[in-house]
Amino acid sequence: MRAPDSGVLRVGGVDPAREQRQLRNRIGVQLQSAGMPASITPDEAMRLFCAYRAVAPRYDLLDRFGLDSKRSTQFQQLSTGQQRRLALALAAAHEPQVLFLDEPTAGLDVASRVELHDLMRELQSNGTTIILATHDMAEAEEMADQVAILLGGQLVAMGTPLEITATGAGLTKVSVHTRETTLLTNHHTFPAVSQRLVKEDYVVFFSADIGPTVAALIEYVSANGDELLDLRVERPSLEDRFLELTTKN
Amino acid sequence: MQAFAAHFIFELRVGIRNKSLLFMNYLFPLSFYLMMGFIMPGINPAFREALVPGMVAFAILAATLLGMPDPLVNARESGIFRSYKINGVPAVSLIFMPAMTTIMHLAVVTGIIVATAPLLFDAPLPTHWGYFGLITLLLAYACAGLAVLIGVVAPNSRMTVLYAQALFLPSMLIGGVMLPYAMLPETAAIFAQFLPVTHAMNAFNGLAMGGAADFSPVWSLIALFVVGQLAFGLAWYLFSWDGRHTEQ
Numbered sequence: 001m002r003a004p005d006s007g008v009l010r011v012g013g014v015d016p017a018r019e020q021r022q023l024r025n026r027i028g029v030q031l032q033s034a035g036m037p038a039s040i041t042p043d044e045a046m047r048l049f050c051a052y053r054a055v056a057p058r059y060d061l062l063d064r065f066g067l068d069s070k071r072s073t074q075f076q077q078l079s080t081g082q083q084r085r086l087a088l089a090l091a092a093a094h095e096p097q098v099l100f101l102d103e104p105t106a107g108l109d110v111a112s113r114v115e116l117h118d119l120m121r122e123l124q125s126n127g128t129t130i131i132l133a134t135h136d137m138a139e140a141e142e143m144a145d146q147v148a149i150l151l152g153g154q155l156v157a158m159g160t161p162l163e164i165t166a167t168g169a170g171l172t173k174v175s176v177h178t179r180e181t182t183l184l185t186n187h188h189t190f191p192a193v194s195q196r197l198v199k200e201d202y203v204v205f206f207s208a209d210i211g212p213t214v215a216a217l218i219e220y221v222s223a224n225g226d227e228l229l230d231l232r233v234e235r236p237s238l239e240d241r242f243l244e245l246t247t248k249n
Numbered sequence: 250m251q252a253f254a255a256h257f258i259f260e261l262r263v264g265i266r267n268k269s270l271l272f273m274n275y276l277f278p279l280s281f282y283l284m285m286g287f288i289m290p291g292i293n294p295a296f297r298e299a300l301v302p303g304m305v306a307f308a309i310l311a312a313t314l315l316g317m318p319d320p321l322v323n324a325r326e327s328g329i330f331r332s333y334k335i336n337g338v339p340a341v342s343l344i345f346m347p348a349m350t351t352i353m354h355l356a357v358v359t360g361i362i363v364a365t366a367p368l369l370f371d372a373p374l375p376t377h378w379g380y381f382g383l384i385t386l387l388l389a390y391a392c393a394g395l396a397v398l399i400g401v402v403a404p405n406s407r408m409t410v411l412y413a414q415a416l417f418l419p420s421m422l423i424g425g426v427m428l429p430y431a432m433l434p435e436t437a438a439i440f441a442q443f444l445p446v447t448h449a450m451n452a453f454n455g456l457a458m459g460g461a462a463d464f465s466p467v468w469s470l471i472a473l474f475v476v477g478q479l480a481f482g483l484a485w486y487l488f489s490w491d492g493r494h495t496e497q
Contacts, residue, residue, distance in 0.1 A: 024337055025337075029335040031328065031331060031332065031335065033328050035324075035327050035328030035329040035330075035331060035332045036329060036332055037263060037324070037329055038267075039262075039263055039266040039267060040259065040263075044259050044262075047255050047259075048252075048255050048256055048259055048338075049336040049337065049338070051251050051252035051254075051255040051256070052252040052256075052336065052337040052338050052339075052342075053336070053337045054251075054252070074266075087332075090336060091335075091336075
């Protein structure tokens, strides 16, 4: 833990600068690269680290985290996903109040990623606060109650995913696909639309007020004898907002 | 205490599971012992007198100076120490545990040498077992301290080998293992005084094997202890959890 620039910092009610021993018992940390001795087995790692934390080994967590058949396998022979799950089990073994996860799903396949997300939700539902550091905005949007965006070590946005996306330019994406090429060929102006682009068979409009935009679009398509095949409305994603912030800063 | 016991057992197993540690702890010293036992007494009959202490000293040098530093450097550089830190393992365990388990492996190797040398090579056994055990332990302590210190200060594996060989080779050549201290040229004898193994061989001769010491064997014991203390103290002071951060 680094010293704060200003203000008061408490983690689980503990001052990290003065009460480091208490802090270690209240937090769990999973690093992005789970550095473990190559020949250590999950059972041995659990026994060793729980002994240092003076808690009983939580072999049940290894089973729950899908490592039941790998408990005697050496760390070097585990897959990346299994190594991450082991690191997560070790970080959670002493039931910390706050769990720090550093890019836990980086480099994982889709199935392992979903599994790990489920485990994180399970820990969260058991009352553990999870601080998730990630570059994956979709993951942050899906998993987080509160998001903080850091740029160059400075906090530039904080709030729920909805709050953060709402504080941006607020342009909603309206993608329209019609049977004929009415929208593709005619550059008609629609209310509240500030930008238009063509993506495959879709025409994408960026609207500041989707009600009038969508109503005008439907009316225009109908009036020109065309038929609406698909219309999608997507609110700005966290990734869009992140890109907006990084461009601005 | 339970944590230290769990860590000790794990490290002890690593010493057997890890092929390079197994080689340095057992295969290399025992093979060298057998080779020297079969060859050297034929060339130099007096070597038989120093076979047991000499080969025990060699086993200690190989297991500590050649075997211990590299795993420490690798553990630091690959983030293993960081993982240990965040899981509550104190630095003192990381410094002393490899030393303690290596000394355990060395006790086994020493037992094998002591048990087989009289039978295979007609080599004399120590006359004072207490001193023999004490000197063995002090040499292992001093060399393990130096090995840990090398592991702490070496920036990478290549430098580790360089530092370790800078101690190992002179120890073998002028430390009294292959050549008696009394036969060394004056300059080499002065330099040899800085090597722990010189003091161990001197103490073995004067206190454990019933022979004559070249200089005060008591001072040799003190020197070994002081070297061990200083090396472990420095290693503790300079220890860093990873290659980037230096705070303890």
